[in-house]
Amino acid sequence: MKAVVMIPAYNEEKTIGHVIKGIPRNFADEVKVLVINDGSQDNTVGYAKRAGADDVVSHKRNKGLGHAFRTGIDNALRMGADVIVNIDADGQFDPRDIPRLVKPIVDKEADMVTCTRFAGKAPKMPKVKKFGNKRFTNLVNRFTGEKFTDTQCGFRAYSKEAALRLTLFGGHTYTQEVFLNLVFKGMQIKEVPCKVKGEREGKSRVVGSISGYSLRSLLLIIRAHRDFRPLKFFGRLGLVMFVPGVVIGIVLGLRLLLYNVISPYLSLVYIGVVLIVVGALLLVMALIADMYTRQRLLQEEILYRLKKREYE
Numbered sequence: 001m002k003a004v005v006m007i008p009a010y011n012e013e014k015t016i017g018h019v020i021k022g023i024p025r026n027f028a029d030e031v032k033v034l035v036i037n038d039g040s041q042d043n044t045v046g047y048a049k050r051a052g053a054d055d056v057v058s059h060k061r062n063k064g065l066g067h068a069f070r071t072g073i074d075n076a077l078r079m080g081a082d083v084i085v086n087i088d089a090d091g092q093f094d095p096r097d098i099p100r101l102v103k104p105i106v107d108k109e110a111d112m113v114t115c116t117r118f119a120g121k122a123p124k125m126p127k128v129k130k131f132g133n134k135r136f137t138n139l140v141n142r143f144t145g146e147k148f149t150d151t152q153c154g155f156r157a158y159s160k161e162a163a164l165r166l167t168l169f170g171g172h173t174y175t176q177e178v179f180l181n182l183v184f185k186g187m188q189i190k191e192v193p194c195k196v197k198g199e200r201e202g203k204s205r206v207v208g209s210i211s212g213y214s215l216r217s218l219l220l221i222i223r224a225h226r227d228f229r230p231l232k233f234f235g236r237l238g239l240v241m242f243v244p245g246v247v248i249g250i251v252l253g254l255r256l257l258l259y260n261v262i263s264p265y266l267s268l269v270y271i272g273v274v275l276i277v278v279g280a281l282l283l284v285m286a287l288i289a290d291m292y293t294r295q296r297l298l299q300e301e302i303l304y305r306l307k308k309r310e311y312e
Contacts, residue, residue, distance in 0.1 A: 230289030242279025248272035
């Protein structure tokens, strides 16, 4: 079994060397360390190479964690990885936990294994971040029907099959999108409790503005749900409008039949008509979107088979 440990990094010269040196090299037959330098302006690349990184791939400019993650997955597959581990470069997680993440994949119990920071005692973090983590995890659980405890942690392991199946679009982040993408494709995801080793120095490279990060993540989750569950996404919106419109129409129709008058509720006629028309359009859109989703899934299956043939 060949494992590739990939480390997305942006201006992490202070910590990346320590992370690389701490990666165990005996949990697989062959272990390689891949660093994805996302346009760092410091000496991240130099420290990574001196610490023993087997390969460094660099973006000319900072593209965001989502782009760095996709670059890492593509290059890890080209390196012949059977298992891909992603760990942050900031030293918050202990590389010695990597064998625990990989074990369920080796034992064929999961296609992806993710560290959960909240299965036991929660780590120290600002209350607003802890609140946001919980809310986004609940949202992912609602869309997937699962019971995850931490969908924002980037310390994860992927089987080759899961890596080949991934189709991601997020540029700034990827963590929640991966859950939705793999669950919708029938992949098994398992959580393993891991302690946070240290706290980040300075401002988060990913979060930056909490409001901005939250908005981008929310849009990413909603789009993923829309793409994989269009009948539910558009159908529910359509029913929310169509049913009240029909109820209004029935009530006003009965009033007209019994009393031969609609006033003083004439304005409800227009509201009912608008609700019925918009609701009906959304229901039709749900059917059309479902048809396109079937085409997309077929295209992704073709893409998967092409990638599998390329990386065999």
